[in-house]
Amino acid sequence: MRGDRLSLIYAIGGKHRCIVPPIVARSLTSLSSLANRCRGPPKVSLPPYDAGVRGLVGCDLATAAIAFPAMPSEVSCSAVSAMPSRNEICSAAFWRAFASDLHLGGLSSAAATDARSSLPLFSQSMQRDGYFEGHEAQLQTLAPAIGRAVEKCVEVGLPPVFVWVFDEPWESFRIIAPIISHFLGADYKLQPAFWAWHIDPKKRESGWRPHRDNSRSLAPDGAPMTLTSWIPLSDATPQNGCMYVVPAHLDPHYGKPTTPRSQLPDLSLARALPVRPGDYLVWNQAVLHWGGESNEAAERPRMSIALEFQRGDIPPIQGPLLSADTVPPFETRIRLIARQILQYTHMYQWSPDLLRLAKDMQYAAIDPA
Secondary structure, eight states, rough: TTSOOOOOOEEEEETTTEEEEEHHHHHSOHHHHHHHHSSSSSOOOOOOOOTTSSOOOBBBBBGGOOOOOOBBSOOOGGGGGOOOHHHHHHHHHHOOOOOOOSSSSSOOOOOEEEEEEHHHHHHHHHHHEEEEEEOHHHHHHHHHHHHHHHHHHHHHOOOGGGGSSHHHHHHHHHHHHOOOOOOOOTOOEEEEEEEEEEGGGGTTOOOOOSSSSSSSOOOOOOSEEEEEEEESSSOTTTTTTEEEEGGGOOOOOTOOOSSSSTTOOOOGGGGEBBBBBBBEEETTTEEEEOOBBBTTTTTOOEEEEEEEEEEEEEEEEEOOOEEEOOOOOHHHHHHHHHHHHHHTTTBBBBOHHHHHHHOOOOOOOOBOO
């Protein structure tokens, strides 16, 4: 982003100034709302989907000192009439017919990536920037079929997160397990926190607004105790909403439990991260990041999946933790997908029918046959 011409200067609260390049400015909604967002942390309320479980760690917006309104649902309300029924959603047979080129159990595990030669560079980038990007050919093979299933979910009125009912999203992250274990230890765990995106440029949709997944996720020595990995299923570009990050060493608020409410990070220091299938991103959860806004210049939607991880020797940040060695059974996947929808109600304008479906999915009978 250093090469961008800085063309917009925002006066915030009549006191603070934030210089923002055009590509970042397009990912924010308006000048007036930006100023309003600097007045305090967001009010995040979670439904009582599990009273004993901490809610959304994946959107620690309070630490970014930016409050963002709920975004329009990625699923059109007009499509709800075509949404599958609860019985269909909870039937493995339905999903096998839904995407016959994906697996619902029985997928042979792919060989984990051999990243030994890349680990020194990844470690250096993680320490300095708080993130790194890599490439794995096996992910490029898996991405098209997962992407087609995401598109089909949207077509029938379901959020893209339902693609996690299949083996392939889970397998994608198992492929990069040696990289995650390098940072979190061999006994690392999966958090029950995952998502999938379908950012449609025809609708000017955007990714999630600037946030830190968990600002309190660094050990005393600065090492990450949690990580997020993000895998593109399509080309991700500035035109269709690629990821942006503020590198850790350029962020004066990085690693601090709270951010002054009157200040925004200098978003002119943000880096755009265009990637394509086969690439992957990994960041520690104290890094400020967001998904950009798409525009009509993009030829295709931006599709992607993400999953969160934590060290196995610390208490669960979100529970119950999942084993990194096995893929959850079908019933667990259905319950977890329901949970994701319910815990992100403040991020999307879900339809009443979808919310009712998600609540029913938590307790409905599951047909794994």
